[in-house]
Amino acid sequence: MKLAERVAIVTGGALGIGKAIATACAREGARIVLCDIAAPALAAAEAEIRALGASVLSLRVDVTDRAQVAAMVETVLKTWGRVDILVNNAGGGIGPKGLTETRDDEWDAVVNLNLKGQFLCCREVAAAMRRQAWGRIINIASNAGRYRSNTGFGGLAYSAAKGGVLQLTRSVAHELGSAGITVNAIAPGSVLSERGWREFEALPVELRERVLAETPLGRFGRAEEIASIAVFLASEDASYVTGATIVANGGWCAA
Amino acid sequence: MPELLDRVAVVTGATGVVGAAVAQRFAEEGARIVLVDDDEAALTRVRETLRRPPESMDSLAADLSSESQVSPLVTRVLARFGRIDILVNAMGMAEEPPWDEPGPAAWERRLRSLTACVLCCEAIAPEMRRQGRGRIVNIAAPAGRYRSAYARPEGVTGTGAPSAVTGGGVLALTRELSLELGPHGVTVNAVAPGWILTERSTREWERMSERARRDVLAEISLSRPGRPGEVAGVVLFLASDASSYVSGSTIDVNGGWWMS
Numbered sequence: 001m002k003l004a005e006r007v008a009i010v011t012g013g014a015l016g017i018g019k020a021i022a023t024a025c026a027r028e029g030a031r032i033v034l035c036d037i038a039a040p041a042l043a044a045a046e047a048e049i050r051a052l053g054a055s056v057l058s059l060r061v062d063v064t065d066r067a068q069v070a071a072m073v074e075t076v077l078k079t080w081g082r083v084d085i086l087v088n089n090a091g092g093g094i095g096p097k098g099l100t101e102t103r104d105d106e107w108d109a110v111v112n113l114n115l116k117g118q119f120l121c122c123r124e125v126a127a128a129m130r131r132q133a134w135g136r137i138i139n140i141a142s143n144a145g146r147y148r149s150n151t152g153f154g155g156l157a158y159s160a161a162k163g164g165v166l167q168l169t170r171s172v173a174h175e176l177g178s179a180g181i182t183v184n185a186i187a188p189g190s191v192l193s194e195r196g197w198r199e200f201e202a203l204p205v206e207l208r209e210r211v212l213a214e215t216p217l218g219r220f221g222r223a224e225e226i227a228s229i230a231v232f233l234a235s236e237d238a239s240y241v242t243g244a245t246i247v248a249n250g251g252w253c254a255a
Numbered sequence: 256m257p258e259l260l261d262r263v264a265v266v267t268g269a270t271g272v273v274g275a276a277v278a279q280r281f282a283e284e285g286a287r288i289v290l291v292d293d294d295e296a297a298l299t300r301v302r303e304t305l306r307r308p309p310e311s312m313d314s315l316a317a318d319l320s321s322e323s324q325v326s327p328l329v330t331r332v333l334a335r336f337g338r339i340d341i342l343v344n345a346m347g348m349a350e351e352p353p354w355d356e357p358g359p360a361a362w363e364r365r366l367r368s369l370t371a372c373v374l375c376c377e378a379i380a381p382e383m384r385r386q387g388r389g390r391i392v393n394i395a396a397p398a399g400r401y402r403s404a405y406a407r408p409e410g411v412t413g414t415g416a417p418s419a420v421t422g423g424g425v426l427a428l429t430r431e432l433s434l435e436l437g438p439h440g441v442t443v444n445a446v447a448p449g450w451i452l453t454e455r456s457t458r459e460w461e462r463m464s465e466r467a468r469r470d471v472l473a474e475i476s477l478s479r480p481g482r483p484g485e486v487a488g489v490v491l492f493l494a495s496d497a498s499s500y501v502s503g504s505t506i507d508v509n510g511g512w513w514m515s
Contacts, residue, residue: 102290218438
């Protein structure tokens with residue numbers, strides 16, 4: 001088991017990619033802290049991961065709220081005494097809104113959720129990871145923040161915030177590296193999670209087909225295929241990888 | 256459960272420390288391994304350290320920059336194991352010319368290693384296409400992704416350009432092949448190592464001034480050089496099922512030196 005006894009926080013862990021990451025980490029022996037704002041989904045995910053025999057602590061947390069993030073970390077430390085892995089997964093867009101369609105409040109909400117939330121979580125776990133002289137932070141970015149959105153679905157604010165996540169990753173990686181903490185990002189392309197499916201089905205057929213034709217692997221990704229990357233980054237196999245972005249887009253854009 | 260159980264992996268540049276570390280890691284994960292390099296004696300040494308049963312292991316001394324020696328390799332692996340699941344081209348880290356090697360010799364040697372990488376990919380890709388799956392992992396020379404990390408000390412002649420150009424060539428090859436082979440279930444990715452402890456980098460380190468060493472360490476986020484096994488861990492990821500939606504990518508394994 002690659003993550004035996006590690007304590008892993010997964011934000012946005014109740015559904016989709018987050019749930020897949022929490023599940024994959026649990027299968028590798030980690031103790032899971034499942035954070036989300038969606039209470040019913042959170043309870044269901046907790047039960048599912050517990051059924052694998054894993055220890056799970058589930059917490060309702062709004063990652064855009066500093067006090068809630070601080071309280072979350074405090075609870076984890078009180079429960080398990082350490083935080084080994086943080087997966088900043090909570091995020092989301094508001095649909096395909098471009099420059100002129102994006103309202104100020106929408107911009108703020110999207111940037112808060114996708115970028116500020118990750119900043120707050122990084123900041124609040126840093127002290128514990130420094131004490132341990134070991135830590136792994138994995139930030140979920142997006143193909144849309146690395147290159148451009150392949151479907152346009154996430155919208156302008158989402159792409160910009162995810163670009164910010166990549167830069168947050170590099171800066172925090174350099175700041176925490178000498179303490180034995182690695183910080184990396186995953187930039188997924190189109191992934192057919194629950195939400196991804198809904199978005200996919202809302203796409204015009206022509207666009208759907210074009211994106212698939214432009215993707216060398218000829219298909220969209222599965223949440224499990226992002227989760228396996230997170231496990232890699234959290235494991236000893238990635239001990240000399242930091243500040244890096246792993247792009248998982250089926251080859252849609254390669255650079 | 257071993258991650259590469261019974262997978263057949265060809266590792267070129269297998270006698271360099273990184274190639275040997277990849278072979279070691281693959282062996283631990285249950286792969287059947289074919290080691291290739293041009294130095295028979297060194298191949299034997301690596302083979303012995305792996306301690307794998309003979310039915311899971313083969314090695315071949317060949318100059319892979321020559322097409323006439325590449326196709327016999329493929330024939331032999333198929334005759335022996337019936338398939339090729341993974342190709343790791345590690346010559347990017349195996350054939351580092353020494354700092355002092357004169358330009359023309361360095362160019363020739365480096366270009367030959369790029370040719371070898373191209374020829375191996377081209378020779379093995381058709382087999383992977385037939386299988387409908389495969390993994391190609393190319394390890395680029397460090398200067399291929401970013402410029403060299405440190406300048407040569409005073410008095411050292413030679414140029415880093417051959418490494419940079421051929422390493423960059425390996426990365427371009429990787430991207431292009433990912434487009435061609437993706438529809439056939441074959442992923443093609445690259446690893447871009449930074450400062451890894453090899454015999455050559457250790458020799459270079461010894462020649463550097465105290466000041467230069469301090470500067471280098473200060474630039475690396477993790478404040479240390481990498482071990483060959485740490486490159487092998489990333490190669491394993493790219494060769495395993497865990498990276499099934501990753502193709503055309505380059506993963507930096509540099510401890511957070513340069514980032515992009």
